[in-house]
Amino acid sequence: MASPDVMARVTALRQEIERHNTAYYVLDQPLIPDAEYDRLFRELQALEADNPELYTPDSPTQRVGGKPLDGFASVRHAVPMLSIHTETDTEASGAQAFDTQVRKELGLREPDPLVEYAAELKFDGLAINLRYEYGLFVQAATRGDGETGEDVTQNIRTVHAIPLRLITELPPAVLEVRGEVYMRRDDFERYNERQREAGKPTLVNPRNGAAGSIRQLDPKLAAQRPLSFFVYGLGEVVGWKDMPATHSETLLALERMGVPVCGERTIGLGAEALIQFHDDIAARRDQLPFDIDGVVYKVNRYDLQRELGFRTREPRWAVAHKYPAQEALTTVLGIDVQVGRTGKLTPVARLAPVFVGGVTVSNATLHNQDEIDRKDVRVGDTVIVRRAGDVIPEVVASVLERRPQPAPPRFDILQTCPVCPECGSHVVRLEGEAAARCTGG
DNA sequence: CTCTCAGTGATAACGCATCA
DNA sequence: TGATGCGTTATCACTGAGAG
Secondary structure (H helix, E strand, O other): OOOHHHHHHHHHHHHHHHHHHHHHHHOOOOOOOHHHHHHHHHHHHHHHHHOHHHOOOOOHHHHOOOOOOOOOOEEEOOOOOOOOOEEOOOOOHHHHHHHHHHHHHHOOOOOOOOOEEEEEEEEOOEEEEEEEEOOEEEEEEEOOOOOEEEEOHHHHOOOOOOOOEOOOOOOOOEEEEEEEEEOOHHHHHHHHHHHHHOOOOOOOOHHHHHHHHHOOOOHHHHHOOOOEEEEEEEEEEEOOOOOOOEHHHHHHHHHHOOOOOOOOOEEEEHHHHHHHHHHHHHHHHHHOOOOEEEEEEEEOEHHHHHHHOEOOOOEOOEEEEEOOOEEEEEEEEEEEEEEOOOOOEEEEEEEEEEEEOOEEEEEEEOOOOOHHHHHHOOOOOEEEEEEOOOOOOOOOEEEEEOOOOOOOOOEEEEEEOOOOHHHOOEEEEEOOOOOOEEOOO
């Protein structure tokens, strides 16, 4: 049995290390140099190794990754993980349409007060449900089909931004927080740089890098991936005394418990506030330290959320607004026709591979082109490839510039080639050129 | 190297409700 | 009855990881 001194030291070290974890990974404001942190960490590791009975699952040493798994167990979500309806339209009218719809559903008319909304970022990562029981992190699961996901607890434990114990005097019996695991752009770059130096494969983009990391069977490998986390909502909640009545207050409460919350968020009244947030983020999108899909608008009050309820798989009280897709230029190498399951024929352009918005695009369906445009896309054309979100669903290719058909050059034959008269070559002078040249090379 | 799976999101086609 | 719009399901495209 460990002496009281050792037990006290272990407890103190764990608190100290977690405090530095929060400062470093959540607040981005380290309190001590890395070397000092490493010293504390190694001291704790040594004490735990000498006194195995002091092991606890929330010890910071448990983040380094345990044994590889045979596979992921499936987890049934206590509360289904729904997706949010995504407005694909690029106009500010998305916010207006959402506000109009919400007011209509709530039965609000013109003189009635404006609805309060919370606006935040839609992170480009992987949705995860974190389950805390009495303040202790017990399980993490992917979204899966919304009903059943995969148990990725081992890998999530290695994400330093995620607290293994909530900072609260009265932890709820059950508190599930939902958020996005993602990779910061600078972390992504640094990781790839290290991989390149080691001659190892690099990641193509942060989103797939994050998703792939979480699906690693060996937590030790996942632990090497620089992942971050932001919370955006709740799952099952049991026994949360003084649970907030709004989304925005919930985020503040979670932040106080040590759960990372993105600072880029706002609350405001009516569509006007949403449009302002949308435009503000759009202007600064490239400067953000991580990739985003767009912004999300939510009705702030939980009682109004309950009143609005759900469609089949999507809440009526929230909507995502995507930013315009990124574009790149490439060349059409060929056009094939795909036969769908219903016999529908869809023309598909085979493209010269082009890197756009994090993925390499080599095919683009032409189905959503107007009939006229579709007929107009030809092999050899330079086209715009558009990519929405983080995948290439059906990339629109539109004609930008038709490669000019090589017009036969006008030339004057000066004489038969003196070097190789048998080959039939001539010495010619091309239009606009000063020097004569031999057509035989 | 190839195949399969899980994750992302998008559309086509169909079913259903509503309205003129 | 036909047109319209919403919601659901099936299918597709692409990446990374794992298995053989």
